[in-house]
Amino acid sequence: MKKQFPIWLGFALALILLPQIFDTVLGISILNQMTIWIIFALSYNMLLGQGGMLSFGHAVYFGLGGFMSVHALNLIADEIIVFSITLIPLVGGAVGLLAAVFIGSFSTRKSGTVFAMISLGIGELIVASSLIFADFFGGEAGVTGDRTYGPPFFGIEFLQDAEVYYLGAFWLFVATLFMYLFTQTPAGRMANAVRDNPERAEFIGYSTRRVRFISFCAAGLFAGVAGGLFAINYEFITEENLNALTSGRVLLMAYIGGLGFFIGPIVGAVILTLMNSLLSNYSEMWMLYLGIMFLLTVLFLPRGFAGFIMMHQTAWQNRRLGTLILPYLITAIPASLFLAGFVGLVELSHKGDDTLSFFGLILGTESMLSWGILLTLTGIGALGVKLSGPRLDAAWVLANTVRSDNGGDAQ
Amino acid sequence: MAEVFVFATLNGLVTGLLLFMLASGLTLIFSMMGVLNFAHASFYMLGAYFAYTLSTYIGFWGGLLIAPLIVGGIGAAIERYGLRRVHQSGHVAELVFTFGLAFLIEEAVQFFWGRDTKNYQSPELFDFALFSLFGQEFSAYRGFMIAIACLIFAALYFILTRSRVGIIIQASISHPQTVANLGHNVPLIFMCVFGVGTALAGVAGVIAGPVLTTFPGMATVLGSIVFVVVVIGGLGSLPGALIASLLVGLLQSYAIAADVGVPELLNQFGVSFDSSHPLDDLWTLNLPQVAPVLPYLLLVLVLIFKPTGLMGNREE
Numbered sequence: 001m002k003k004q005f006p007i008w009l010g011f012a013l014a015l016i017l018l019p020q021i022f023d024t025v026l027g028i029s030i031l032n033q034m035t036i037w038i039i040f041a042l043s044y045n046m047l048l049g050q051g052g053m054l055s056f057g058h059a060v061y062f063g064l065g066g067f068m069s070v071h072a073l074n075l076i077a078d079e080i081i082v083f084s085i086t087l088i089p090l091v092g093g094a095v096g097l098l099a100a101v102f103i104g105s106f107s108t109r110k111s112g113t114v115f116a117m118i119s120l121g122i123g124e125l126i127v128a129s130s131l132i133f134a135d136f137f138g139g140e141a142g143v144t145g146d147r148t149y150g151p152p153f154f155g156i157e158f159l160q161d162a163e164v165y166y167l168g169a170f171w172l173f174v175a176t177l178f179m180y181l182f183t184q185t186p187a188g189r190m191a192n193a194v195r196d197n198p199e200r201a202e203f204i205g206y207s208t209r210r211v212r213f214i215s216f217c218a219a220g221l222f223a224g225v226a227g228g229l230f231a232i233n234y235e236f237i238t239e240e241n242l243n244a245l246t247s248g249r250v251l252l253m254a255y256i257g258g259l260g261f262f263i264g265p266i267v268g269a270v271i272l273t274l275m276n277s278l279l280s281n282y283s284e285m286w287m288l289y290l291g292i293m294f295l296l297t298v299l300f301l302p303r304g305f306a307g308f309i310m311m312h313q314t315a316w317q318n319r320r321l322g323t324l325i326l327p328y329l330i331t332a333i334p335a336s337l338f339l340a341g342f343v344g345l346v347e348l349s350h351k352g353d354d355t356l357s358f359f360g361l362i363l364g365t366e367s368m369l370s371w372g373i374l375l376t377l378t379g380i381g382a383l384g385v386k387l388s389g390p391r392l393d394a395a396w397v398l399a400n401t402v403r404s405d406n407g408g409d410a411q
Numbered sequence: 412m413a414e415v416f417v418f419a420t421l422n423g424l425v426t427g428l429l430l431f432m433l434a435s436g437l438t439l440i441f442s443m444m445g446v447l448n449f450a451h452a453s454f455y456m457l458g459a460y461f462a463y464t465l466s467t468y469i470g471f472w473g474g475l476l477i478a479p480l481i482v483g484g485i486g487a488a489i490e491r492y493g494l495r496r497v498h499q500s501g502h503v504a505e506l507v508f509t510f511g512l513a514f515l516i517e518e519a520v521q522f523f524w525g526r527d528t529k530n531y532q533s534p535e536l537f538d539f540a541l542f543s544l545f546g547q548e549f550s551a552y553r554g555f556m557i558a559i560a561c562l563i564f565a566a567l568y569f570i571l572t573r574s575r576v577g578i579i580i581q582a583s584i585s586h587p588q589t590v591a592n593l594g595h596n597v598p599l600i601f602m603c604v605f606g607v608g609t610a611l612a613g614v615a616g617v618i619a620g621p622v623l624t625t626f627p628g629m630a631t632v633l634g635s636i637v638f639v640v641v642v643i644g645g646l647g648s649l650p651g652a653l654i655a656s657l658l659v660g661l662l663q664s665y666a667i668a669a670d671v672g673v674p675e676l677l678n679q680f681g682v683s684f685d686s687s688h689p690l691d692d693l694w695t696l697n698l699p700q701v702a703p704v705l706p707y708l709l710l711v712l713v714l715i716f717k718p719t720g721l722m723g724n725r726e727e
Contacts, residue, residue, distance in 0.1 A: 054503050056510075106715050113447060114718050116506060117642050121710040124635055128704040132696065244635070248514065255507055288522055291515035298508045299493060302500045350522065 008177065015169040019162055028161045030277045035168035036229045037273050039083035039175045041253040041265035048251070049259035050183060051215040052195030053108070054116045056247055057123025058223060063242025064099050064126075065224030067091030067137060069231035073145030086153045087170045089228035096224020097217055104216035109209050111198065120244075127243045142238030144229065158232070168229050175225055180262060182218055191215045252290070256297050258304025266304050286345055315399040327388075327395040334384020341378030348374060414545035420661065421669035425553050428560035432615035433633065434640045435567055436608035442584050442647030443604045446494070446502065449509035452634035453516035454609040458482045458616025459625045464530040471534035479613035485576065486609025489663045490602045521627045533621035556618055563611065564653060565718055571649070578603060584647075612660040645723020654721060659706045666702035691696025 017030055040062055047053045069092045075081045107118040130137040137143070147158050156163050182188045190211045194201045198208045231237055240246065249272070257268020272290075279286040301308050315321045340359070346354050348363055348370060356363045356370075363370035414576065437451045461481050462474035469477075497508045533552045571577040583590045583600050591597045616629075623629060636659065644655030713720060 048503070052503070054506060076495075109715075110718060113506070113646075114503065114714060116447075117638065118711060118714050120635060120638065121707045121714065125704055125707040125711065128707065132700055132704075244631075246511065251507070251510065252514075285522060288515070288518040289516045291511065294511040295493070295508070295515055298504060298511055299496055302497075302504055346522070 011176070013171055015173060021166050023162075025161070026277070030083070030273060032161060032168055032233050033164050033273045033277065034270055035172040036226050036233060037250075037253060037269040038266050039172055039229065040223055040226035040250050041257065041269040042176060043219045043226065044250045044254045044260075045259060045262075045265040046179065046182070046191075046219040046222070048254060049261075050188065050195065051111075051191045051212055051219075053111050053212060053216065054120075055119040056116055056244065057119040057121075057126075058219070058250055058306040059242045059244070059246035060103075060123055060126050061096040061099050061220040061223035062227040062230070062246065062250075063237070063239075065096040065227030066231045066241055067143060067227075068092060068095040069228040070143045070145040070235075071136075073147055073231060073235070074143075074156065077146050077148075077149040082151065084153055085147050085149075085158060085232060086167055088147075088232055092222055092228025092231065093221045093225040093243050094186070096227060096239055097221040098216045099224075100220020104213050104220070108212040108216050110214060111194075111208075115166075123242075123244060123247055127239060130239045130242065130315050137239060140239065142236055142240075144236040147235055164233055168233065170398045171225060171229055175222055176266075179222060183262060187211065187214045252294050256294060256304055258301075258306030258308075258310075259302050261310065263274040264304050264306035271305070271322050283347060285350060288346065289343075318399060318401070320399040324395055324399050327392045331385060331388045334388060335379045336381075337377055338381025338385060338393070341374050341376075341381055344374040345371075345378060350375055367408050413708055415668050417545070418549075419664045421549060421553070423661035423664030425556055425660070427657035428557055429615060429619050430633075430637060430640050430660055430706075431559050431653050431656035432563055432618070433612050433637045434502050434656050435563065435649060436611035436646065437637060438641045438644070438649060438652045439567075439611075440605055440608040441641065443580070444494075444498075444601060446498075446505040446509065447638070447641075447646075449506060449634075449638075450512035450516060451509075451609070451612055452630040452637055453513045454482050454486055454612040455616040455619070455633065456627075456630040457485065457516065458613030458622030459531065459629065460520055460529070460616075461613070462617035462620055463529045463625050464524075467533065471532075475614075475617050478617050479610040482613030482616070483606040483610030487602050487606030488611075490605035493593055494605070495598065495601075513634065516642070517627060517630060524627075526627055529620075529625040531620045531621060531625040552622065553566070557623070559614070563614070564649075566685060567649065636706055639706045642710055643706075643720055645720030648720070648722040651720060651722030659709070662705050662709070664701050666698045666705055669698045 004168055009096070018031055022028070022031065040058075043061075044055070044058050047058065069088045072081075072083065072088060072091045073085065076083055076085065095165065103122055107115060107122065118362070147164070158164055158167065190201065191214070194206070194208045194211045201208055201211065226353050227237075230241065253268035253272045254265045256271060257266065258264030275286060275290060279289070283289070297304060303310070312321060312324070315324060344356070344358050344363070348358075358374075361370075361373070363373070422544055433451060433455055436454075440446070440448050440451075458478050461478035462471075465474035465477055493508060493512070494505060497504050569577075571581065579590065579595055580600060583595070583597050587597050590600075620629075623632075640655045640659050641652055643659070644651030644653070
């Protein structure tokens with residue numbers, strides 16, 4: 001922990017300084033979303049990355065925490081209870097924990113496909129019942145609240161998004177710290193052991209079910225905290241926040257970021273939030289790109305973006321990271337040509353009678369020239385990647401070869 | 412009462428057999444490769460969309476013949492270039508891959524065909540009532556659906572248990588290495604099974620498209636229910652899939668048809684509640700409302716008490 005103190009300090013400083021750098025309305029709103037999704041993705045990683053439990057219904061804990069938090073906001077507004085809204089995430093967390101204790105008591109008996117199926121079933125069950133119990137879940141319209149009531153926190157009434165951001169950042173820091181500390185506890189370590197080899201863990205005398213149950217409850221708790229933050233930030237919550245869409249989204253975040261690493265889900269949550277908020281302004285097709293990106297990640301980067309960065313550790317230790325820069329750049333040029341061409345093709349085919357402005361060019365759907373330009377671009381890009389690939393491979397092998405003392409290369 | 416019962420049974424039968432068409436392919440793929448194909452319902456959707464496009468050129472029957480072939484081809488290609496690669500990273504990665512595939516296919520369908528509902532119609536040949544009972548008509552198309560589903564079950568069962576191909580497939584499920592040593596190309600068999608499984612889903616899509624409407628959300632509507640069916644029936648068991656499909660289909664159909672709820676039940680015991688109670692929603696619950704929940708409830712119960720499913724013998 002002592003060794004990592006600078007990292008945590010840097011993290012805290014970054015959280016404090018980020019809204020000063022991105023101080024537009026959009027910037028703050030994106031940062032607010034990030035605080036929510038990072039906590040949620042990290043909690044998901046406790047299940048899948050650290051505990052080896054693939055869940056298709058993690059949004060249940062997020063959503064239930066969120067719903068209860070909005071109801072808590074309303075109780076504060078009606079002056080039925082007196083409670084500071086700064087502590088609302090704790091309400092969400094408690095609800096998430098309660099739900100996880102109940103559901104985990106039977107679902108953690110098995111991991112793998114059985115666990116995945118139970119999580120899917122429970123998820124659908126809760127979504128279906130959310131439409132039945134219209135009083136609590138508000139039917140299809142959802143429930144709305146108001147965060148500005150209740151006793152002010154040192155004069156702050158959370159009227160502005162920036163104030164909400166700092167509240168979120170505080171909870172993000174606390175939650176991240178606790179989730180990291182959890183990985184260092186015997187329970188966290190045993191979760192890894194049970195993930196990798198449940199049989200051996202049983203042989204040393206641990207109940208795999210109990211180990212999974214502990215991770216599951218912790219994950220539910222932090223998902224609830226994220227749900228509570230969601231409630232404060234958006235002041236409303238609907239059935240969509242506990243259905244398969246949100247469950248799938250958090251899976252995407254954790255997987256794209258990288259499951260095996262603590263920082264992975266953070267990277268994934270940041271990437272997806274950025275894509276969601278920025279890309280959706282430019283293109284209706286951003287979900288299609290997201291789907292393609294996800295499949296490519298699963299196929300070629302099974303350890304996610306964080307894993308991709310970590311792959312360079314050997315090269316770094318060999319002090320040969322520099323030799324990789326040029327080959328990377330050479331491959332990156334045709335790759336970006338291919339990407340630009342492909343995106344252009346996708347966008348143009350969806351324009352109808354409209355025109356597409358593409359790097360200063362005005363392309364129309366009727367003109368064969370437009371299609372020709374984009375197809376050529378894509379083709380040249382693909383060819384370039386294919387030609388430069390072997391060189392990159394060779395450079396990669398060389399950079400990862402351990403350097404022996406006499407200056408020669410040893411395998 | 413008899414009238415409601417008969418039609419609920421018939422509707423349940425149609426839904427159940429439709430579910431079976433999807434579940435049979437899914438369970439075949441599972442027993443072979445040990446992977447639950449999350450995107451299975453997406454192939455069903457692809458079947459409906461391809462058939463819709465084809466039907467505008469060559470009519471319904473051409474679509475019924477060709478669309479499943481296209482879907483099966485796509486499925487085989489995905490197995491060859493996608494799943495086989497992910498297989499090395501383990502079952503979780505495979506499951507996540509098919510999950511991503513389902514996501515991508517839904518987006519791709521919206522990209523190529525748009526977000527609106529397609530006007531995909533059943534052929535005019537079936538525009539008559541097969542029979543009428545208690546003054547209600549049972550359309551010939553539904554009869555056709557039942558016939559096709561029964562045909563598929565019979566053909567699959569025959570091929571798997573009576574033919575040489577079936578013997579090789581069954582052997583590759585339990586002893587892939589021995590089969591490979593005998594000179595069979597096991598990866599090719601896997602690819603073909605995946606292709607056939609997805610093509611079956613395609614057939615279901617072609618047939619269900621006109622009845623259940625062809626729109627981009629049709630995979631989501633059926634996707635998780637099909638999962639429920641194969642898990643309840645027991646992963647990898649074809650008869651189990653049939654029983655579970657019918658069970659789920661009938662259960663939902665009866666629940667929708669039966670107009671009873673908690674108030675009626677409580678009235679039997681002479682209890683009634685004030686309608687302004689905070690738990691009002693709970694007292695006024697009735698069966699049609701609960702119908703969508705029932706399959707999932709059944710799934711969770713089965714998984715808790717008999718994780719192998721009704722007819723399954725396979726446990727991880």
